Amino acid sequence: MSNVEKVLMASQGPEFSQLVQGYWRLGAWNMTAQARLTFLKQHIELGISTVDNAAIYGDSEQLFGEALALDSSVREQIQIVSKFGINGIAPATGEKRVSHYDSSKALILSSTENSLKRLGVEQLDALLVHRPDFLMDVDVVAETFAELKASGKVKHFGVSNFSTSQFELLQSRLDAPLITNQIEINPINFDVLEDGTVDQLQRLCVRPMAWSCLAGGDLFSSDSDQARRLRGTLLELQTELDASSIEQVVFAWVLKHPSNPVALIGSGKIDRVKETIGALDLKMNTEQWYRIWTASKGHGVA
Numbered sequence: 001m002s003n004v005e006k007v008l009m010a011s012q013g014p015e016f017s018q019l020v021q022g023y024w025r026l027g028a029w030n031m032t033a034q035a036r037l038t039f040l041k042q043h044i045e046l047g048i049s050t051v052d053n054a055a056i057y058g059d060s061e062q063l064f065g066e067a068l069a070l071d072s073s074v075r076e077q078i079q080i081v082s083k084f085g086i087n088g089i090a091p092a093t094g095e096k097r098v099s100h101y102d103s104s105k106a107l108i109l110s111s112t113e114n115s116l117k118r119l120g121v122e123q124l125d126a127l128l129v130h131r132p133d134f135l136m137d138v139d140v141v142a143e144t145f146a147e148l149k150a151s152g153k154v155k156h157f158g159v160s161n162f163s164t165s166q167f168e169l170l171q172s173r174l175d176a177p178l179i180t181n182q183i184e185i186n187p188i189n190f191d192v193l194e195d196g197t198v199d200q201l202q203r204l205c206v207r208p209m210a211w212s213c214l215a216g217g218d219l220f221s222s223d224s225d226q227a228r229r230l231r232g233t234l235l236e237l238q239t240e241l242d243a244s245s246i247e248q249v250v251f252a253w254v255l256k257h258p259s260n261p262v263a264l265i266g267s268g269k270i271d272r273v274k275e276t277i278g279a280l281d282l283k284m285n286t287e288q289w290y291r292i293w294t295a296s297k298g299h300g301v302a
């Protein structure tokens, strides 16, 4: 099994591990703080040093921070990504009427401050805009990013779920390159391969971060015709590629894209994390890649 390597995300850095551990579902893993630390150390040991979190992920930043606090030597071994911008209704107070996106200066600063506090760290390696805010004033965002960088609270900035024009608009006001667009890429939904999103990243030599590579588990559990077709093809390819699971085949499919994505892992089970690493050794050819495309679409290419 390969050890996971670090890769450059954009021309001015940072370096992230080619597989990134996602912590969205941490609250559901029901682990003690010690078990969370053990899991973190295990994936670091495998080379998965970058971790993904977000202000909106329930108590996951807090739970992660509690684990990190048990061993102060771990912070310097990891790269922490977090995100801001989804202003949800707090169940306890319900003071807002609808959840909404917010990229105001006040929100960015308070969200970042709260993420740092919950994680128990002084700096984020990268802060991403979680979802594009229709009211985003890019001059305000750029000014706020500059302030966060100058204060040392954030090293790099990026976006998530941005269209090409939104990416270009924000980039036009920044001195340093946005380091990623974190986007959904899996065999059930790969709109970003068709709408120009990954073409833009490839042109700029900025790596996407691919989220929900297993479609949040739907690839295994969905009864849709599309998911059934995909499971059949993935099983065939598992045998052909001598892979040990269909997950490996899916991750190899995502990683084969020439925009050179780094892929997020969503499982909190270390055996599944190890399994995913096997994808880095698979050699999928172009015809095999298109068999998954064809199974997803339900028709061949024109």
Ligand SMILES: NC(=O)c1ccc[n+]([C@@H]2O[C@H](COP(=O)([O-])OP(=O)(O)OC[C@H]3O[C@@H](n4cnc5c(N)ncnc54)[C@H](OP(=O)(O)O)[C@@H]3O)[C@@H](O)[C@H]2O)c1
Residues within 6 Å of the ligand: 021, 022, 023, 024, 025, 052, 053, 130, 160, 161, 182, 183, 210, 211, 212, 213, 214, 215, 216, 217, 218, 220, 247, 264, 265, 266, 267, 268, 269, 272
């Ligand atoms: N930027 C965004 O808008 C955005 C959106 C969504 C996610 N993300 C990020 O991407 C990360 C990964 O997303 P994700 O959690 O949706 O990833 P995913 O890998 O698509 O889905 C993970 C889910 O699939 C299940 N699973 C894995 N292998 C399985 C198998 N063999 N059989 C059945 N179920 C299986 C996992 O269950 P187990 O836990 O039981 O293994 C887990 O519930 C998140 O943690 C978050 O950091 C970002």
